[in-house]
Each structure stands twice: as structure tokens, then as C-alpha cells.
Amino acid sequence: MEExxxxxxxxxxxxxxxxxxxxxxWAMRRTKSAGDFFVAGRGLGPxxxxxxxxxxxxxxxxxxxxxGLVYAxxxxxxWMAVCSALGYATGFYxxxxxxxxxxxxxxxxxxxxxxxxxxxxxxxxxxxxxTILLGVLGYLATxxxxxxxxxxxxxxxxxxxxxxxxxxxxxxxxxxxIFYCVTGGILASVYTxxxxxxxxxxxxxxxxxxxxxxxxxxxxxxxxxxxQRDGExxxxxxxxxxxxxxxxxxxxxxxxxxxxxxxxxxxxxRKLSDNRIIMPVAVLGYVVAAMLWISVGVVMRALVLGDxxxxxxxxxxxAPAFLTTYAHPLLAGIVFAGLFAAIMSTADxxxxxxxxAIIHDIPKAIRGRSLDNELFWARTATIxxxxxxxxxxxxxxxxxxxxxxxxxxxxxxxxxxxLVPVVVIGLNWKQASARAAIVAIIxxxxxxxxxxxxxxxxxxxxxxxxxxxLTSLILFIGVSLLEKxxxxxKDIDRIMDL
Amino acid sequence: xxxxxxxxxxxxxxxxxxVFVLIxxxxxxxxxxxxxxxxxxxxxxxxxxxxxxxxxxPFYFQLGVIGFAATLLYMGVAERRRDGAxxxxxxxxTAVALFIWYMxxxxxxxxxxxxxxxxxxGFPVPTNWMFWGIWGSFAIFDLFYVVAFRRYxxxxxxxxxxxxxxxxxxxxxxxx
Numbered sequence: 001m002e003e004x005x006x007x008x009x010x011x012x013x014x015x016x017x018x019x020x021x022x023x024x025x026w027a028m029r030r031t032k033s034a035g036d037f038f039v040a041g042r043g044l045g046p047x048x049x050x051x052x053x054x055x056x057x058x059x060x061x062x063x064x065x066x067x068g069l070v071y072a073x074x075x076x077x078x079w080m081a082v083c084s085a086l087g088y089a090t091g092f093y094x095x096x097x098x099x100x101x102x103x104x105x106x107x108x109x110x111x112x113x114x115x116x117x118x119x120x121x122x123x124x125x126x127x128x129x130x131t132i133l134l135g136v137l138g139y140l141a142t143x144x145x146x147x148x149x150x151x152x153x154x155x156x157x158x159x160x161x162x163x164x165x166x167x168x169x170x171x172x173x174x175x176x177x178i179f180y181c182v183t184g185g186i187l188a189s190v191y192t193x194x195x196x197x198x199x200x201x202x203x204x205x206x207x208x209x210x211x212x213x214x215x216x217x218x219x220x221x222x223x224x225x226x227x228q229r230d231g232e233x234x235x236x237x238x239x240x241x242x243x244x245x246x247x248x249x250x251x252x253x254x255x256x257x258x259x260x261x262x263x264x265x266x267x268x269x270r271k272l273s274d275n276r277i278i279m280p281v282a283v284l285g286y287v288v289a290a291m292l293w294i295s296v297g298v299v300m301r302a303l304v305l306g307d308x309x310x311x312x313x314x315x316x317x318x319a320p321a322f323l324t325t326y327a328h329p330l331l332a333g334i335v336f337a338g339l340f341a342a343i344m345s346t347a348d349x350x351x352x353x354x355x356x357a358i359i360h361d362i363p364k365a366i367r368g369r370s371l372d373n374e375l376f377w378a379r380t381a382t383i384x385x386x387x388x389x390x391x392x393x394x395x396x397x398x399x400x401x402x403x404x405x406x407x408x409x410x411x412x413x414x415x416x417x418x419l420v421p422v423v424v425i426g427l428n429w430k431q432a433s434a435r436a437a438i439v440a441i442i443x444x445x446x447x448x449x450x451x452x453x454x455x456x457x458x459x460x461x462x463x464x465x466x467x468x469x470l471t472s473l474i475l476f477i478g479v480s481l482l483e484k485x486x487x488x489x490k491d492i493d494r495i496m497d498l
Numbered sequence: 499x500x501x502x503x504x505x506x507x508x509x510x511x512x513x514x515x516x517v518f519v520l521i522x523x524x525x526x527x528x529x530x531x532x533x534x535x536x537x538x539x540x541x542x543x544x545x546x547x548x549x550x551x552x553x554x555x556p557f558y559f560q561l562g563v564i565g566f567a568a569t570l571l572y573m574g575v576a577e578r579r580r581d582g583a584x585x586x587x588x589x590x591x592t593a594v595a596l597f598i599w600y601m602x603x604x605x606x607x608x609x610x611x612x613x614x615x616x617x618x619x620g621f622p623v624p625t626n627w628m629f630w631g632i633w634g635s636f637a638i639f640d641l642f643y644v645v646a647f648r649r650y651x652x653x654x655x656x657x658x659x660x661x662x663x664x665x666x667x668x669x670x671x672x673x674x
């Protein structure tokens with residue numbers, strides 16, 4: 001079977017892409033309005049929503065960047081994964097019910113709509129939409145670049161396509177993404193997320209078993225090698241140390257509920273009581289899929305430090321190198337499809353919320369109403385955003401421009417710092433004010449952008465996103481406490497009592 | 499004291515600890531040292547030396563984070579549903595999270611002092627506390643959400659009240 005390795009991998013990836021296109025066509029027939037396009041008419045079942053929530057959370061970063069980080073720095077980055085139970089608890093305790101209720105009574109289509117409903121402030125709505133658009137542009141460009149690089153690594157291993165260019169890979173992978181997002185909107189996105197989530201769970205589970213069998217002594221031998229060669233890397237805080245790890249725990253654990261592509265999916269379930277099923281399925285799905293992150297990273301590090309394998313050219317090669325050398329060809333095929341699944345499941349969510357920001361939220365904040373014929377413009381904006389991000393990714397790659405990297409790094413921290421106070425606390429505390437929301441968003445953007453643009457180095461590798469989020473939380477609560485409580489609209493007031 | 503005030507106190511404590519860390523002089527290799535020959539790989543080096551200027555500060559930092567997280571989760575239950583049983587449940591789950599954090603950190607400190615650790619289930623003991631303990635300590639909160647869903651998170655009366663609100667709004671819309 002070994003001689004068919006490349007053919008098997010290509011077949012798995014090809015089948016996966018065909019499935020995405022088929023789902024796009026299927027969903028197109030069910031997408032008749034902007035509401036269908038952006039929030040699937042709030043009619044999705046619990047399993048679909050739970051897998052969409054978890055697969056959107058664990059992006060290509062978890063499947064490609066995660067093992068690379070463990071290879072490079074030991075277990076420091078695992079704090080981003082072990083906080084997932086806290087992340088989902090925060091999301092479901094604090095926002096899933098209220099965001100779904102607000103969506104129903106106000107017919108909201110996006111997170112900025114919810115922010116407007118809660119605060120009655122167009123400035124807060126505009127800032128939320130602007131933050132989302134800024135984060136989406138960077139995140140999407142890095143996802144498209146990652147997708148194209150993975151595709152190039154697969155295709156260039158074949159004789160016929162050995163010299164395939166990165167541009168061609170960007171075009172092919174973006175075309176599939178654009179097709180199903182434009183035709184089927186969020187419906188295609190969540191149903192592909194369903195398949196993508198299953199592929200990621202299967203990949204995570206099978207890869208752990210494979211990783212455990214690379215050394216005769218299993219993970220105990222891996223730990224013994226690492227303890228002998230370094231020690232700190234296999235201890236809880238990795239090579240980056242305690243403060244870096246704990247600041248990530250704060251940012252990723254408490255910041256998950258502020259991720260707009262995750263929060264938006266909490267508006268889409270058919271029944272409020274479905275949350276009781278959605279949460280545990282999402283938690284378990286994430287933990288199984290994230291095992292790939294840990295197991296591949298530690299095994300590749302032990303192989304290289306133990307002089308069993310040659311050093312990698314770059315840490316991000318950890319997952320592809322592991323799959324190419326140690327995984328059964330069929331497993332490699334499934335996991336490579338899983339890599340695309342992880343990247344696309346996040347990218348499609350970003351495309352959707354980015355398009356909503358352009359055609360719905362920003363016009364509403366500026367002129368009081370969204371564009372006419374929203375469905376047409378939603379599809380147009382989706383294409384435009386994808387093409388812009390793909391161009392942005394290529395410009396960054398060939399021009400060695402740091403802007404995409406800056407915006408990409410800016411993503412999670414920006415969303416968490418700007419939106420956690422405004423959405424997570426704001427939906428659970430009546431005294432929270434519009435002014436506090438505006439101050440918190442502006443402060444978080446200033447800190448995040450300032451640190452990235454001026455290349456500020458923070459002692460102990462403390463995450464800049466953590467500093468921004470801590471500051472915005474303190475400002476948000478502090479400013480609100482200083483102000484007099486203003487009465488809320490009746491419907492929102494009653495929802496916040498429930 | 500209201501829950502939001504407690505959350506604010508925890509945030510200020512976390513901020514105070516963070517400022518202390520930021521103004522402490524980081525020892526050489528505080529965030530690891532580059533490997534001599536392997537590109538892109540870092541080694542941890544002397545873990546105890548890395549904590550020389552900040553001591554046990556990370557331990558106290560995480561106590562604040564756990565306290566803040568628990569307070570925030572408590573705020574997720576509607577005010578009129580917060581009863582004594584809920585407070586006992588949240589306090590118990592928080593105590594479990596604090597205990598696990600103590601076991602993890604003290605295990606790590608023992609390793610730094612002796613250079614030795616047992617390997618259980620394939621990983622060093624403090625690492626197991628991180629993998630399963632830290633994740634598990636908040637998975638208990640997740641489990642509580644499922645078990646106490648109808649009592650604290652979406653009681654049937656609240657569901658009915660919300661349905662009544664939607665019906666009212668629809669009727670208003672119809673009139674206009």
C-alpha cells in the first residue's frame with residue numbers, strides 16, 4: 001500500500017473537496033434570504049450546531065501550528081487547549097441562551113446586531129463590526145495561505161504536479177471555499193463543519209494511537225527522552241515558562257466566548273433547550289481532536305532530540321512530516337483531509353461574519369439600514385472578501401510583507417479583548433453601559449495593534465492579547481460602575497432577567 | 499458584595515500581579531534558550547533560575563484567574579435563580595479547581611527542587627495534572643451545566659416566559 005501513498009492522500013483530499021462542493025449546491029436550494037445566508041434561519045439541530053461550534057474553534061492553527069509549537073517550545077502552548085473546558089463553560093453559561101433569545105426577538109443576523117440591541121448604540125455596533133472586519137481579513141488571509149501551502153506540499157509530491165505554483169494552489173483551494181460559501185452561505189458552512197468536525201475527531205483519535213506506537217515504550221519513552229534532554233519542555237509550562245502559559249490560559253479560556261465566528265453559531269439552534277446537548281458534544285469533540293496537537297508535537301520533538309529523526313526545516317512541518325513518515329497511508333489521507341477541514345471550517349465562518357459586517361452591520365451603523373437586496377450583496381461581498389484575502393496572502397508571501405502575519409496574530413486576541421467584556425459581561429450585567437463598551441473596544445484595539453505594529457517585546461513572553469483583554473475588562477467594568485444605570489429596552493430587560 | 503464587584507476585585511488583583519511581573523527583571527533564558535543546532539527549537543534550561551525574580555507569583559496569578567472565572571460563571575445564572583445550593587455547588591467546584599492547581603504547581607516546584615519526577619500514564623505527574631486536572635476542573639462546570647440545566651440555566655418557567663415575550667412582541671407587531 002506504501003507505493004500508493006500519494007494517490008491515497010490525493011483521493012481523500014479530492015473526495016473531501018467534492019463533498020464541500022456538493023454541500024454548497026445542496027444548501028443553495030435552501031438559501032432564500034439574507035437571514036438564511038447569515039444565520040440559517042435559526043433552525044439547526046443540536047448535533048450540527050455542536051460540531052460547527054467545536055470545528056470553528058479548532059482552526060488550522062490547532063492541526064498545523066499546534067504540533068509545530070509543541071515541537072518548538074514543548075508543552076507551553078497546550079494551555080491554549082486544556083482551557084477549552086473553561087472556554088465552553090463561559091460560552092454556554094454566559095451567552096448561549098441570551099444571544100439566542102436576542103436573535104429571536106430582534107431578528108438579529110450578526111454579533112454587531114446583538115451589541116446594538118443590548119446597548120442601543122450605533123457607535124458600539126460600528127466598532128464591533130470594524131473589529132470583526134479587521135480580524136477577519138488577517139485571519140482569513142493566513143487560513144488561505146495555510147490551505148494553499150498544505151495543498152502545494154501534497155501536489156508537489158506527485159510527478160505530474162511537482163512544479164505547481166503557490167498561486168495555482170491558492171486559486172484551487174480558494175475556489176472550493178468560495179463556491180460553497182457563496183452558494184450555500186452559513187447553511188453550507190455549518191453542514192460542511194459537521195463533516196469537517198467528524199473528520200477532525202476521527203483524525204485526532206487515530207493519530208494518538210499512531211503516535212503512541214512510534215516508540216516501543218509509547219509516551220513513557222517519549223517523556224523519558226525529553227526529561228533526559230531538557231526536562232522543562234515536557235513539564236506543564238514548557239520552554240516558554242509559567243507566565244506565557246498562564247496568560248494563554250486566560251486569553252484562550254475566557255476569550256472563546258468572544259470569538260464572533262463561534263458566538264454567531266450560538267444564534268442558530270432551533271430550540272433554546274438544545275444547548276444542553278450542544279455543549280457536551282462540543283467539549284468532547286474538541287478534546288479528542290486536540291489530541292493530535294499534543295501527541296504529534298511531543299513525538300516529533302522526542303524523535304529529533306533523541307537523534308532518531310533529522311531536524312525539521314521549520315516547526316510547522318511537524319504534522320506533515322509525522323504523517324508522511326509514520327502514519328498508515330489511509331490515515332495520512334484522512335488526516336490531510338482533516339487539515340483542510342480544520343482550516344476551511346474556520347475560514348468559512350470568517351467569510352460569513354466578514355460579509356455580514358460589510359453589507360449589513362457597517363451600513364446599518366452609518367445610515368440606519370442595511371443594503372437593499374441583501375442576499376445578492378452577501379454573495380458578492382463573500383467573493384470580494386475571499387479574493388481580497390487571497391491577494392493579501394500572496395502579496396504577504398511573495399513580498400515578505402509582515403502585514404498579514406501581524407493581522408493573523410492579531411485575530412484571537414483582538415476578538416477576545418474587544419468582545420468578551422462587551423458581549424459576555426454586557427449580556428449578564430444590566431449596569432454595563434454603551435460608553436464602557438466603546439472605551440473597552442478602542443482600548444483593546446489600540447493595545448493589540450500598538451504591540452504588533454511597534455514590535456513591542458513583552459517580558460516573560462506574556463501574551464499581548466492577554467494584556468489587551470485584561471485592560472479592556474477592567475475599563476469596561478470600571479467605566480460602567482462610574483456611570484448611572486440607564487434603563488434598558490423592555491424586551492432586552494426581560495431577557496436579562498431570564 | 500455583588501458578583502460583579504468580586505469579579506472586578508479579582509481582575510485588579512490579576513492586574514497588580516501582572517504589573518509586578520512586567521517590572522521584574524527577567525533572568526537570562528526566562529522564556530527558554532534557542533537550541534544550539536536545531537533550527538526553530540527552544541530548550542527550557544534551568545527552570546528554577548527562570549523564576550528567580552518572580553518567585554511564586556505565577557501560583558498566585560492563577561488563583562486570581564480561577565477566582566475570576568468562577569465568579570463569571572456564577573454570573574451566568576440569572577440573578578433570581580441564584581440560591582444557596584448554587585453557591586455551594588460553585589464554591590465546591592472552585593475548591594476542586596484550586597486543589598488541582600495546587601497539586602500541579604507544588605508538583606512542579608518539587609521537580610524544580612529535586613530534578614526528579616514520576617512518569618504516570620506516559621507523562622510526568624505535574625503534566626498529568628495539567629492535561630487532565632486543569633481540563634477536568636472546568637469540565638466539572640460543564641457537567642454541572644448539563645445536570646442542572648433545567649434548575650438554573652433554562653427552567654421551564656423561563657422558557658414559557660420567553661415564549662410569552664415573543665408572542666407579545668409578535669402581537670404588537672401585528673397591531674402596528
